[in-house]
Amino acid sequence: MIKGNSGIRKTDVINRRMFIIGAAKIIIFTGIIARLFSLQVNENKKYLTLSDKNRIREWKLPPIRGDIVDYFGNIIAGNLKVYQLHIIPEQVENFNYLLTRLKTLLKLSDKKIEKIVKLKNKLKPWESIIVSENLSWSDFLKINNYLYDLVGVKPVMTISRNYPFSEVYTHILGYVSQPNEEEILANETVQERFVPGMKIGKLGLEKTLENYLIGTNAIQRYEVNAYGKRINQLEHQKGKQGLRVRLTVDTEVQKACGKLLNDRAGSISVMDIYTGDIIAMYSSPSYDPNKFLFGISNDDWALIRNNPLKPLVNKTLSGLYSPGSTIKPIVALSALENKIVSPSFKVKCTGKIELYGQTFHCWKEKGHGFVSLKNAMKQSCDTYFYEVARLLGVDRLNVTAEKFGLGKKVLGDYFDFEKSGLFPNTKWKKNNLGKGWVLGETLITGIGQGYTQTTPLQLCLMTAQIANGGYSIKPRIIVDNNPMPIEEIKRKLKEETLHSQEKKLFKDPRNIKIVQEAMFSSTNELYGTSYKSRIDDPKYQFAGKTGTAQVKRISMRERELDLKIEQIPYKDRDHALYIAYGPYINPRYALSIIIEHGGSGSRTAAPIAKELFKLIIDRNDLRNKQKNFEEIKI
């Protein structure tokens, strides 16, 4: 059976070869099981994490900003519930119908509709479109009533910044609004916490304190599918509201300042002369920061931007003015300190002096006759101060002025737009203008004209430091955490002065006293420039100095015409200034007032101080009683 034999041999070959691959199979299967084991058992953790990373996505919600409160705890920048309207495109049955319905219900413009359609095409179908960021309550109700007809529409309640005092605090707080890309990239904290729709501080303290106010995001964890669509919510992690910031300002005083300025261009600052607390800081005219929250309308923006009184400028911090006669206390003090004059030194004022071939006029054409320091200050005699400045020299005057805070930023880093102003000296002119100092310039510097430029807050600080007896204070707008009784603060101020010469701004305390008395007489004695604005009640009695800063040179012709203020074009009118402190006995507060193109200091600015001091001093007790109610770490 050859054939059978061949069949059997063939069977043997097949069987033998089968065993070889059978063995190979076992090895390969073992290999696969080993691979399975390594993936599923050894590396299980790694792949579980990867799988979770795949399926779990976090959604950050906008953080809730911290409140800003005034000294008494009143919220001046808070948060408000707002009603919004979202559309979720994938739930909408008929988009065009929905849009026409919404258009009639909410009176949306064609432009807005166009925008929504554009957004719809850009976003994924499950991403919501914000139709309205800030629905009025009545619109919100309307939408809720018609909800059955508006498939795919979602009324949403959310939280937005709110400034309850509107324009009163604009120049201190600034405002929040949607950031642009640069602004997001500029701040790491914002970058990390940013979510669409979030607003950040654009100006003022809202901007400077961004990192304290911002708060942390609430986080929602969702399970998502491979296309990023949310399937279900796994977790909601609450965010923390930003820190509460307490300011030193008093809303009542701040409001009163606004009222007294009455939309005239100008500024009022009020400061505690011992603590440096800024009680009020009002720049006028102001504007409503709430308008910026949801994007300001073009009309509103044009109105603000084109206003000739420049509401966008914070005049208290970045308005630069010639101090005018309000510089005279510093000139007097400098002269006394440098022993150039004694209180009994007298100058004869004839209304003008001729020096170096130029005529320098006193404001009083007829002249003041023989005046001493006290009288010169009281009646603001320019001739006297020309003479004193000439004797003193600008460099020595500059030293005193800078000691008292002129030419330096007052609040430092808190406001990025704050200007440092300028108090000139010979070196400054040489370096910056490349020309030698001219003696005539010393004279006009002595009456606060010329190169000198000050901010209203600098004048306020200067006054405060004269009022407190010549001690350096550090102005502040944010309350810190160690409240001390006023006596202790005074004691500490003097104590510190013993150890550090920098804190003491004078050589002889009598000189300060002389200047204080001169300021007192200027307000409270007959012929004083602000005598009309005095308060006799010692509780409110204050000392001050008027100032009238020329904005342009007065020509001979104009001098002869002696025009009334109403007859001069607004732009050419003098700035009216007033600095003061009170109560005269046991002083506590200093202020500076400036009304742009207000005419004379005594007529326009000083009466405001009279109104204000009553309020400030009345509120002093309340202020003293106010305890620190909360720990704030900044």
Next chain:
Amino acid sequence: MFQHDRLNNELTFWQKVKELDYILLTSVLLLSILSLFVMYSTDGGEILFHTKSHFSKIIFFFPLMIFIAFFNIKWWHKLSYLFYFAVILLLIYVSFFGIMSSGSRRWMDLYLFNLQPSELMKIAIILCLAKYYHRIKIENVNSITSIMTVVTIILIPIIMVLSQPDLGTSILIAASGLIVLWLGGVKIKYFIYSFIVFLISLPFVISFLKPYQKLRILTFLDPDRDPLGAGYQIIQSKIAIGSGGLDGKGFLKGTQSYLDFLPEKHTDFIFTLFSEEFGFIGSVALLILYSIIIIRILRIGAISRSNFSRLFCFGFAFAIFIYIVVNLSMVLGLLPIVGSPLPIMSYGGSSMLATMIGFGIVLSAKINHKQMIA
């Protein structure tokens, strides 16, 4: 000679029923039922299109398997060449009139499902070569004519399938054919020579590959080079399997598949979903089930009197093994991604049809294991 009579006479129906291999039958049934559950999971825990369609295919093809088993193995021996040529004709038909889908022309439209003739070729080539080696004298196996013949038999369908293009199936056809050559007694040196020739020609072959095929090989070598593009499938597959852990995430709880991170989860990546939900233990159990099937087929081959049955059973068992290994290696990131379904488990009519036909012939061999074939 009673026995002789019995061998030459047809068995009665009941004798045939008695002779069926019930362990194999049960395992295949079990696998089918399991595949239905997995399909139900890919549909997201609902009876949707894939589950229904898969179920209808099982309902058609499982009885077909038993139907095939009841024909004498002699008939299948006789029809082997014809079957091979029929499938070649189908391949020709498809290359002209086939349905174009995602860049390749592989399918023909039958009412019930789209038939992919290349899948049938996986069985046809084993049948054809088994018959060839059954009939050839052992002395002639290594003759030049014989070698040329079998190489031609293998190359024709491979070239046709490659041109569809379908790399995965053509590799599987080649593997199925080569294993029968090996079992038939072709000398080892020929395998070694051809392997060397293959290695030398590899760079040329690669230069002929389509860009997407090259990309797949590159991706296999380093899946992280393009995690959202070409490497996405393999990365997601490994994540799914790895996150399954020892005992899995539970039935219908595979997040990777449920949330659509898994690609091709109904077909080539079905094991990934299974492994994610049932873990290492489930996966090993599935492999054991496959092993039982393979061992049963091998056993049937071993007890068969005819070399045709023997060659077919061994060849088919090995083919099943190769399908499983290629599919698993692919989803486990051990091999580049080539389209290759997991037998019975994967969604796909042609693959199931071919596999069921194979099982049917194996069962026929079992029933007629004492049958001699001239």
